[in-house]
Amino acid sequence: MIKQIVIVGSGLAGYGVAREFRKLDAETPILMLSADHGGFYSKPMLSNALSSGKTPESILNGDAAQMSAQLKIVIRPHCCVASLNQPKNEVILADGESVLYDRLVLALGADQVRLPLSGSGVEKVLTVNDLDDYKKFRAELDEKKRVSIIGAGLIGCEFANDLALTGHHVDVIDISSQPLGRLLPPAGGAFIQRKLEGIGVTFHLNTSVNSIDQVQEHLYLTFANGNSIESDVVLSAVGLRPRTQLAASTGISVNRGIIVNRYLQTQLNDIYALGDCAEVEGKVLPFVMPISHAARALAATLAGNPTPVHYPAMPVIVKTSSCPTVVSPPDFGIIGAWNVEADENGIKALYEDNAGNLIGYALLGDATKERNSLTARLPAVLQ
Numbered sequence: 001m002i003k004q005i006v007i008v009g010s011g012l013a014g015y016g017v018a019r020e021f022r023k024l025d026a027e028t029p030i031l032m033l034s035a036d037h038g039g040f041y042s043k044p045m046l047s048n049a050l051s052s053g054k055t056p057e058s059i060l061n062g063d064a065a066q067m068s069a070q071l072k073i074v075i076r077p078h079c080c081v082a083s084l085n086q087p088k089n090e091v092i093l094a095d096g097e098s099v100l101y102d103r104l105v106l107a108l109g110a111d112q113v114r115l116p117l118s119g120s121g122v123e124k125v126l127t128v129n130d131l132d133d134y135k136k137f138r139a140e141l142d143e144k145k146r147v148s149i150i151g152a153g154l155i156g157c158e159f160a161n162d163l164a165l166t167g168h169h170v171d172v173i174d175i176s177s178q179p180l181g182r183l184l185p186p187a188g189g190a191f192i193q194r195k196l197e198g199i200g201v202t203f204h205l206n207t208s209v210n211s212i213d214q215v216q217e218h219l220y221l222t223f224a225n226g227n228s229i230e231s232d233v234v235l236s237a238v239g240l241r242p243r244t245q246l247a248a249s250t251g252i253s254v255n256r257g258i259i260v261n262r263y264l265q266t267q268l269n270d271i272y273a274l275g276d277c278a279e280v281e282g283k284v285l286p287f288v289m290p291i292s293h294a295a296r297a298l299a300a301t302l303a304g305n306p307t308p309v310h311y312p313a314m315p316v317i318v319k320t321s322s323c324p325t326v327v328s329p330p331d332f333g334i335i336g337a338w339n340v341e342a343d344e345n346g347i348k349a350l351y352e353d354n355a356g357n358l359i360g361y362a363l364l365g366d367a368t369k370e371r372n373s374l375t376a377r378l379p380a381v382l383q
């Protein structure tokens with residue numbers, strides 16, 4: 001049988017494994033199948049591209065042909081995998097073609113959650129989860145000035161910062177009482193809210209969007225609290241749902257993500273998963289650092305040296321330049337409490353367990369300077 005590694009997905013996870021594997025093995029054929037253009041880019045750049053002077057074109061580091069030559073792999077863009085025939089080690093493409101694999105890596109990413117909204121303008125609601133989405137967003141934005149963002153989480157706040165800094169009028173709507181409600185204690189939420197308001201962002205908190213209606217070029221958002229606002233562009237950023245359907249329909253166990261062990265292996269031999277689609281030992285961590293660690297471990301395993309993934313503490317930098325913020329979200333399964341020091345220049349919030357051990361932190365403003373020393377005190381995410 002052909003000794004070919006097939007990677008499904010050309011995001012940071014798919015490319016991460018391909019790149020790490022090539023450092024260890026220059027020969028084994030790798031085929032990358034991707035539903036999108038198959039080029040390589042850094043997805044985190046999408047939410048600060050405007051203020052960094054980047055265009056969708058300049059964000060792309062290399063197209064599929066360039067990446068194929070660089071990594072000595074075969075890349076098939078616009079090639080959607082429809083199903084797997086696991087007993088025969090086959091991947092079935094949308095057009096019915098079947099492709100053999102020796103080892104299969106699922107790096108499928110996640111879908112943006114879509115809220116059930118009503119109104120004639122719902123079709124105009126945009127999400128940004130990849131470069132193609134971002135091209136559409138930038139084309140839609142064009143010369144328009146008013147942007148509403150549904151969701152004050154990490155991606156919503158980063159886009160709010162980017163758009164406000166580039167002269168847009170930004171409204172952010174969230175059902176929570178504060179921005180970054182899942183990552184920050186209330187004092188941290190209030191701090192970043194003030195900083196974003198300082199650059200012109202308007203928050204509508206403790207409410208949700210019920211409907212979006214379009215009248216000519218204008219969009220009217222009506223909230224659950226009865227208020228309404230007018231906007232030119234609406235961006236939804238309310239969360240991600242790992243792409244598990246392909247795995248589930250093959251009988252691969254899924255929960256919140258595709259279930260894998262420390263070797264990134266599903267319960268089926270020779271099928272692995274990593275990145276936003278995967279749940280590693282119960283953890284779904286849709287961030288760059290866990291992907292880098294998983295890609296290195298999986299590459300070693302695929303190269304013949306079975307290697308479990310270890311996750312050290314992995315702080316996330318929130319790219320809100322108007323309010324420098326770093327968070328290392330605690331495992332809220334561990335009983336503990338926030339210990340917050342606040343002044344006008346920043347917030348230092350430490351999440352400590354009952355014995356006083358540091359479990360997580362949120363640093364804003366000047367307190368971000370303490371990031372390295374505090375990170376060194378954090379427990380590993382996966383030992």
Ligand SMILES: Cc1cc2nc3c(=O)[nH]c(=O)nc-3n(C[C@H](O)[C@H](O)[C@H](O)COP(=O)(O)OP(=O)(O)OC[C@H]3O[C@@H](n4cnc5c(N)ncnc54)[C@H](O)[C@@H]3O)c2cc1C
Nearest residue numbers: 009010011012013035036044081108109275276286287288
């Ligand atoms: C705007 C934004 C900003 C972010 N900023 C940060 C940040 O600052 N720091 C951080 O740590 N993280 C950040 N993240 C998260 C981080 O970018 C993601 O965790 C990471 O890029 C996910 O990579 P992935 O390869 O798992 O998934 P994706 O990049 O989504 O790739 C999935 C790939 O699978 C392909 N695919 C899916 N289904 C099929 C199929 N059936 N057949 C063939 N191909 C298929 C897709 O076409 C795609 O190529 C951000 C995310 C967004 C959206």
